[in-house]
Amino acid sequence: MKTLFQIMIVFAVAAFALSGCAAPLQIMTPAQEPLGHFRQLEIAAPKNDVIGKINSEVVHNIMNSAIERILDLKHFSHIIVADSINLKPEIESRIIRLSAAQDSLSTAILKITIVEYDEGNGFLRFLFGMFAGSGKVTLELSVINRQSNREILKAKSTADITGAFSSANNVVDPLSRAINNFVEDHFVKENEK
Numbered sequence: 001m002k003t004l005f006q007i008m009i010v011f012a013v014a015a016f017a018l019s020g021c022a023a024p025l026q027i028m029t030p031a032q033e034p035l036g037h038f039r040q041l042e043i044a045a046p047k048n049d050v051i052g053k054i055n056s057e058v059v060h061n062i063m064n065s066a067i068e069r070i071l072d073l074k075h076f077s078h079i080i081v082a083d084s085i086n087l088k089p090e091i092e093s094r095i096i097r098l099s100a101a102q103d104s105l106s107t108a109i110l111k112i113t114i115v116e117y118d119e120g121n122g123f124l125r126f127l128f129g130m131f132a133g134s135g136k137v138t139l140e141l142s143v144i145n146r147q148s149n150r151e152i153l154k155a156k157s158t159a160d161i162t163g164a165f166s167s168a169n170n171v172v173d174p175l176s177r178a179i180n181n182f183v184e185d186h187f188v189k190e191n192e193k
Contacts, residue, residue, distance in 0.1 A: 025182055028140070029154035035143065036190035038076070038108040041183070042098065042146065043067060045082035047113040054117040054137065058172065063112075064088050065176035067095065073180070075188045080107070107146035108187070112179065115140050115156070136160050137171045141182050155182055 046059055063085050071079055071094050079094070080101045081087065087095070116138035136158050143153040157178035159171035 025155045025157050025178060027155045029151065031186060032152040034190055035108060035153065035186045038106055038187060040078045040080060040104050040107040041070065041076045042080040042107055042109045043082065044109055044111045045084045049113060049115050050117040054114060059114065060086055061172045062175050064091060065172055066179040067091055069176055069180035070183050073184055073188055105147050109144040109146055111142045111144065113140045137175065139175055141179065153186060
C-alpha cells in the first residue's frame with residue numbers, strides 16, 4: 001500500500017511539473033529583414049480571437065509577465081506599450097505609453113494574438129492521467145516595421161494545459177516565456193551577429 005501511495009505521489013508531481021508546457025516557437029513567415037537594429041519595441045494591445053473562452057485576467061497576466069521579461073533583456077532603449085494594456089505599477093514605471101511616445105524610424109511593433117483556446121477537460125485529466133482531456137492555448141506573434149508598416153516576421157506558440165488541476169492561468173508562464181524567447185532570439189541575438 002505504501003508503494004502504491006509513493007507511485008501516486010510521483011505521478012502527481014510529474015503531472016504538476018508538466019502542466020502548461022509550451023512548444024517551441026513555430027516560424028510561419030521567416031524574417032524579411034534583420035531585426036537587431038530596432039532600438040524601440042512597441043507592444044500593441046493583444047488581440048483576442050477567442051473572446052469569451054479565455055478571461056481578460058489571463059491575458060492581462062500573460063502581457064505583464066511577457067513585458068517584464070522583455071524589459072529584463074535590456075536590449076531596447078524604450079519599450080512602448082499600448083494605452084489599453086493594464087500593467088502592474090512596477091512595470092508601468094519602466095515603459096512609455098503609446099500616447100506619449102516619440103515616433104522613431106527604429107521602432108518595431110510586436111503584435112500578439114490569442115488564436116486558440118481549449119481548456120480541455122480537467123476531470124478527465126484527473127481520472128485518467130495528465131494527457132487525457134488536455135487543452136491548449138495558441139498565440140500568434142508578428143513583428144511590423146513601423147516605418148514601412150510591413151510585417152517582417154510571424155510565428156506561433158502553443159502551451160498545453162495538461163495537469164489534473166490546470167487552467168488557463170497555468171499557461172501564463174510558458175506563453176510569456178515563449179514571447180520573451182521570440183524577442184530575444186530575433187532582436188537581441190540578431191544584434192549580436
